[in-house]
Amino acid sequence: MKAFQALDGLVVPLDRANVDTDAIIPKQFLKSIRRTGFGPNLFDEWRYLDVGEPGQDCSQRPRNADFVLNQPRYQGAQILLARENFGCGSSREHAPWALEDFGLRVIIASSFAEIFHGNCFKNGLLPIVLDGATVDRLFAETEATPGYRLRVDLAGQTVTTPAGELIPFEVDAFRKDCLLRGLDDIGLTMRHVEEIRAYEARRKATEYWLFD
Amino acid sequence: MTVHTLYEKLWSSHVVREEADGTTLLYIDRHLVNEVTSPQAFEGLRIGGRKPWRIETILATADHNVPTTAARAHGIADPVSRLQVETLDANCDEFGITEYGMRDPLQGIVHVIGPETGATLPGMTVVCGDSHTTTQGAFAALAFGIGTSEVEHVLASQCLVTKKLKSMRVSVEGELPRGVTAKDIVLAVIGRIGTAGGTGYAIEFAGSAIRALSMEGRMTICNMAIEAGARCGLVAVDDTTIRYLEGRPSAPAGGAWDAAVAFWRTLVSDAAARFDAEVAIDATMILPQVTWGTSPEMVTTVDGSVPDPAAERDPVRRDGMRRALAYMGLQPGTPITEIAIDKVFIGSCTNARIEDLRAAAEVVRGRRVADSVRLALVVPGSGAVKRQAEAEGLDRVFRDAGFEWREPGCSMCLGMNDDRLSPGERCASTSNRNFEGRQGAGGRTHLVSPAMAAAAAVAGRFVDVRTLCRSPA
Numbered sequence: 001m002k003a004f005q006a007l008d009g010l011v012v013p014l015d016r017a018n019v020d021t022d023a024i025i026p027k028q029f030l031k032s033i034r035r036t037g038f039g040p041n042l043f044d045e046w047r048y049l050d051v052g053e054p055g056q057d058c059s060q061r062p063r064n065a066d067f068v069l070n071q072p073r074y075q076g077a078q079i080l081l082a083r084e085n086f087g088c089g090s091s092r093e094h095a096p097w098a099l100e101d102f103g104l105r106v107i108i109a110s111s112f113a114e115i116f117h118g119n120c121f122k123n124g125l126l127p128i129v130l131d132g133a134t135v136d137r138l139f140a141e142t143e144a145t146p147g148y149r150l151r152v153d154l155a156g157q158t159v160t161t162p163a164g165e166l167i168p169f170e171v172d173a174f175r176k177d178c179l180l181r182g183l184d185d186i187g188l189t190m191r192h193v194e195e196i197r198a199y200e201a202r203r204k205a206t207e208y209w210l211f212d
Numbered sequence: 213m214t215v216h217t218l219y220e221k222l223w224s225s226h227v228v229r230e231e232a233d234g235t236t237l238l239y240i241d242r243h244l245v246n247e248v249t250s251p252q253a254f255e256g257l258r259i260g261g262r263k264p265w266r267i268e269t270i271l272a273t274a275d276h277n278v279p280t281t282a283a284r285a286h287g288i289a290d291p292v293s294r295l296q297v298e299t300l301d302a303n304c305d306e307f308g309i310t311e312y313g314m315r316d317p318l319q320g321i322v323h324v325i326g327p328e329t330g331a332t333l334p335g336m337t338v339v340c341g342d343s344h345t346t347t348q349g350a351f352a353a354l355a356f357g358i359g360t361s362e363v364e365h366v367l368a369s370q371c372l373v374t375k376k377l378k379s380m381r382v383s384v385e386g387e388l389p390r391g392v393t394a395k396d397i398v399l400a401v402i403g404r405i406g407t408a409g410g411t412g413y414a415i416e417f418a419g420s421a422i423r424a425l426s427m428e429g430r431m432t433i434c435n436m437a438i439e440a441g442a443r444c445g446l447v448a449v450d451d452t453t454i455r456y457l458e459g460r461p462s463a464p465a466g467g468a469w470d471a472a473v474a475f476w477r478t479l480v481s482d483a484a485a486r487f488d489a490e491v492a493i494d495a496t497m498i499l500p501q502v503t504w505g506t507s508p509e510m511v512t513t514v515d516g517s518v519p520d521p522a523a524e525r526d527p528v529r530r531d532g533m534r535r536a537l538a539y540m541g542l543q544p545g546t547p548i549t550e551i552a553i554d555k556v557f558i559g560s561c562t563n564a565r566i567e568d569l570r571a572a573a574e575v576v577r578g579r580r581v582a583d584s585v586r587l588a589l590v591v592p593g594s595g596a597v598k599r600q601a602e603a604e605g606l607d608r609v610f611r612d613a614g615f616e617w618r619e620p621g622c623s624m625c626l627g628m629n630d631d632r633l634s635p636g637e638r639c640a641s642t643s644n645r646n647f648e649g650r651q652g653a654g655g656r657t658h659l660v661s662p663a664m665a666a667a668a669a670v671a672g673r674f675v676d677v678r679t680l681c682r683s684p685a
C-alpha cells in the first residue's frame with residue numbers, strides 16, 4: 001500500500017452533506033475487475049453532462065462547468081473538503097480507488113460513513129474528521145481565497161492553515177501506523193497464525209457444528 | 213453476575229487477539245462473496261502467493277450483473293458484465309469455492325441465499341463485500357459489509373482487523389396498524405435517527421413489534437440498518453428464529469441441532485444489559501412510509517406531503533433538501549398521493565423474499581397495473597423464492613395484472629444489468645437506496661414497502677395501501 005506522511009495541497013470544497021458512494025463512483029464502473037483507472041469517472045454524474053459508460057474516452061465528454069471539480073481554480077487539488085456523513089452507502093472500495101486515482105490524498109469532513117472511512121486507510125487516502133464549526137470555517141476560507149492550501153501532517157496529527165493556525169485531529173493509532181509506513185495489514189495478521197489456529201480449536205470445542 | 217448485550221456476546225466470542233488500544237483480530241465464520249467486490253481480492257491473493265484459509269466457510273454467487281430476463285439462458289450480452297461474472301466463476305474454480313453461478317437453481321441475491329440455505333446461523337460472524345450484509349443480523353449473527361481489501365484479508369486469514377462498536381437498542385413496542393410492514397418500521401426509524409444516526413453503533417432491534425415479525429420482516433429491518441449508518445443490525449434469537457432454521461440444508465441436524473439450539477437460545481441481550489444509546493418507537497403510530505428525496509432519511513408518511521425547504525433552519529440541510537427536490541422534480545407541499553409514477557420495482561435484498569411477494573400479490577390480485585405505468589417488475593430474491601412463489605401461483609397473479617415476472621438478481625435495485633430507470637423516470641421501489649442515479653442515471657426513486665409498491669402500480673400514483681385492503685380491519 002502507498003504510504004502517507006505529510007502533504008501541502010490545494011483544497012477543493014464539495015459543499016454537500018451525505019455524499020454517497022453511488023455519487024462518488026456510479027455502478028456501471030464497478031464492473032471493472034481492476035483496481036485502477038477509476039479517476040476519470042469520479043463523481044461521474046456530477047462532472048459530465050452525458051451518461052458515462054465504462055471504457056469511454058472521458059476527455060471528449062461534455063463537462064458540467066458548475067461542478068466544483070471542473071472549475072479552473074481547483075485543478076490539481078489533493079485535499080477534498082466535504083460535509084457530514086461523507087461516503088455513505090455501499091462498501092465499494094471503488095470509491096476510495098476513484099478518489100485516489102483522481103489525485104486526492106486527503107478528505108476532510110465533519111463525519112464519515114464507517115465502511116468508507118476504513119476503506120480509505122487501506123488505499124493510502126487519509127480521512128480527517130474535524131468538528132462542524134471548523135469545517136464551516138474551512139469552507140468559507142477555501143471559497144474566499146483562490147489557491148487556498150492546507151498542510152496535513154499525519155505523524156503530528158495536525159492540519160495547518162495558510163495563516164499558520166494548527167488544527168489537531170484524531171486518528172486511530174493502528175491505522176495511522178499502517179498508513180505512515182504503507183504497511184499491508186494481511187502481512188501483519190499472518191504473524192498471528194498460531195493464535196488463529198488456537199482460537200479455532202477453542203471454538204470447535206463449543207460450536208462444533210460450525211466446523212463439520 | 214455480569215450482564216451483556218447480544219452484541220457483546222457475539223463480539224467477545226470471536227476475539228482472536230486484542231491490542232491495548234482495542235484493535236482486535238476478529239474471527240469470521242462465514243464469508244459470502246459476489247462478483248463485484250471480489251475480483252481484485254482474488255487477484256491480490258494470487259499476487260501475495262496466498263490461499264483461502266478455510267474454503268468451506270465461503271459461499272459465492274453472482275447477483276449484481278446477471279440479466280433477469282429469459283435471455284439469461286444465452287449468457288450476458290454486455291461484455292464488461294460478462295467478464296466480471298466469468299471472473300468469479302474462474303476464481304471459484306481455481307480455489308475450489310462453492311458457487312451458485314448464474315445458471316444454478318440456488319442462485320440469488322447473496323443476502324437472500326445466505327439465510328435461506330442455512331449458511332447463515334445464529335452466533336456466527338458473517339461478512340461480505342457488500343454493505344447490506346447487515347440483513348443477516350436478523351439471525352443474531354454479527355453480520356457486516358467489508359471493502360475489497362478486507363475481502364482479501366478474510367480470504368487469507370479468516371480474520372478481520374477491527375474495533376468494537378458502541379451499542380444502540382431500538383425498541384419498537386406495540387401492534388403495527390393494518391397494512392403497515394417491517395419496511396415501514398425501518399423507514400420510520402431512519403426518518404427518526406437520520407442516515408448517520410447509527411454511525412459507530414451496532415443496532416439491536418427489540419420490542420414486541422420486532423418479536424411479532426417473521427424472519428423475513430426482521431431481515432428487511434436489519435437490511436436497512438446500514439441506511440441508518442450502523443455497521444450492523446441485530447435481532448435476538450427466539451422461537452421464530454429456530455423454526456425458520458430447522459431443516460435448512462446447511463443448518464446442523466440430529467444431535468448437533470439440539471446442541472446448537474441450546475447454545476443459540478443464549479444469544480439474547482441480558483435483561484439488565486446497558487446500551488450506549490436507546491431509541492423508543494411506538495409501533496401503533498407508524499403509517500405507510502414513502503421517501504420523497506435522495507436519502508433514505510428524506511421520508512414521510514403516505515398521508516403527508518413533500519416538505520418545504522424554506523421551513524428548514526439548518527443551511528446545509530436546507531440546501532440538501534432543495535437539491536433533492538430539484539433532482540426529484542417535486543414541488544414543496546405536493547401531497548404524496550398526487551405523485552404519479554412511471555415504473556414499479558418489487559425486488560432487492562430488502563424486499564424480495566417470499567413474504568414480500570405474497571404481500572404484493574395480495575394487493576395486486578384481481579387488479580391491473582395502471583396504463584400510465586410503463587414497466588412493473590417483480591424480481592424474486594433467489595431461485596428458491598421464485599420456485600416457491602410459482603408453486604403458490606403468485607407469478608400468475610402478477611402476470612395477469614401486467615407485471616413482468618423475472619429471474620432472480622439485484623436487478624433495478626442498482627441497475628448494473630439492463631434493468632434501469634431512464635433519466636427523469638419516477639419509480640416506486642421496494643429497494644433500500646434512493647440516492648441520485650441509483651436505479652439509473654437521472655432516475656427518481658421512492659422507497660416503499662412491497663404492498664405500497666403494488667398499490668402504486670395499480671393506481672399509477674402513491675396511494676395508502678390500507679384503502680385497497682380487502683380484509684376487514
Ligand code: SF4
Binds near residue numbers: 323625
Ligand atoms: S439487491 Fe441491491 S442492495 Fe441488495 S445486494 Fe443487490 S444491489 Fe446491493
